[in-house]
Amino acid sequence: MTRWRRIHAAPHRLAFTLGSINLVLVALWWGLAFGGWLHTATPALVPLTAWHGLLFGGAFMPLFIAGFQFTTLPRWLHVRPSPMRSLVWPLWGLAAGWWGVMLASARGPWLAAAGLGVVLAAWLHLAWLQGEAMRQSRATDRLHACLILIAWLVGALGVSLVLADCLGLTTATGMRSSAPGSAWRAGTALLLWGCLAPVFLTALHRMVSYLSMSPWPRLDARHPAWLLALVLPALWLHAAFAAWGHGWGGLSGQVPSTHDLPLKPARDLAALMAGGALMVMALRWPRVQNLRQRMLAMLALGCFWMGLALVATVLGNPHPAHHALALGAMGSLMLAMVTRVSCTHGGQPVVADRWLWWSFLALQPVVALRLLASLLSGPHVGFTLSVALWGWGLLMALWASRLIRWSWKT
DSSP states (O other): OOHHHHHTSSHHHHHHHHHHHHHHHHHHHHHHHHTTSOOOSOTTTSOHHHHHHHHHHHSSHHHHHHHHHHHHHHHHHTOOOOOHHHHHHHHHHHHHHHHHHHHHHHHOHHHHHHHHHHHHHHHHHHHHHHHHHHHHOOOSOOHHHHHHHHHHHHHHHHHHHHHHHHTTOOOTTSSOOSSTTHHHHHHHHIIIIIIIHHHHHHHHHHHHHHTTOOSOHHHHHHOTTHHHHHHHHHHHHHHHHHHHHHHHHTTSSOOGGGGGSTTHHHHHHHHHHHHHHHHHHHHHHHHHSOTTSHHHHHHHHHHHHHHHHHHHTTSSOOHHHHHIIIIIIHHHHHHHHHHHHHHHHHTOOSSOOHHHHHHHHHHHHHHHHHHHHHHOOSTHHHHHHHHHHHHHHHHHHHHHHHHHHHHHOO
């Protein structure tokens, strides 16, 4: 069997290969842009930071999620997997559409609109396939699959808002944008906080429950979904507030308008409670579980980063929260979960070997440096950002190349 046929033999092989390629391309794109070798076509309309937020949120994470979805969800729902022929074009479309968006950063929003149109069509097709699997399922526990589908649809809304902004259409409020690119940032906020974070949290909860690794076994026995009931509303509430704030606040990157919104104290309280619960859960894990199991330690630290990100949302500066979530939480959980699925279905030992473990450990100071750069001011910021950027890019490129090699194997 040729390599081309091998990567098209299973959903995780194709999705993880395309996700790895896009991960490397985004890292390279941001390195060129940060170094001044790539200039955006319309910086007055859509600044470089807006392209950065969209591509880091959408270009590779949804492909890894899709590979996870169509590999594990059929087992959760006790249904037959979707035929591979029905997944080929949406997975390729999801990847190729983001290639157009990357090119559009130097050509203009018109090319981004074409790319995002392909992304949205592929996104909705994958949602329809998952909905069909749920309709056919007779499993008694469909909670996790349902929550992932809801989060995926929130992500489709986020992509739609960015697409609408590229086309010069009105925002979701039915009024003209208060500033160019406001719907773009609103869509990016929905994609990050309303789609990706809930999917990772739901997958983490399912994995912890399945492997019987909960730090509170008695509480989970009485209320199995208490963590989801506490954290998911906080994530979706913050996504709604961030989207609303960006929709009226323009391109500043700050969201001052959200401070004047009703129910903001309730939003802050929910974020503090949910974030605190995740951080306490991560710190309690070593007391009840053996963290010598490296995969469990990776999940625990990813859980801690997500809690820290939620707590940081109450600050006036949104950048520490964004990077703690995207780089710390989702980066750590991505290394653990994607590697586990690849090992399970690719004939590899299901362990965090020395190479993966040291890559994971090296990621943590890189994330800390990026958070530090969000809080610093002065001449040291550029150097700190450069170290974090190239450190992250090198680690992700090495991990992605290893994942591609696994997907090509028999």
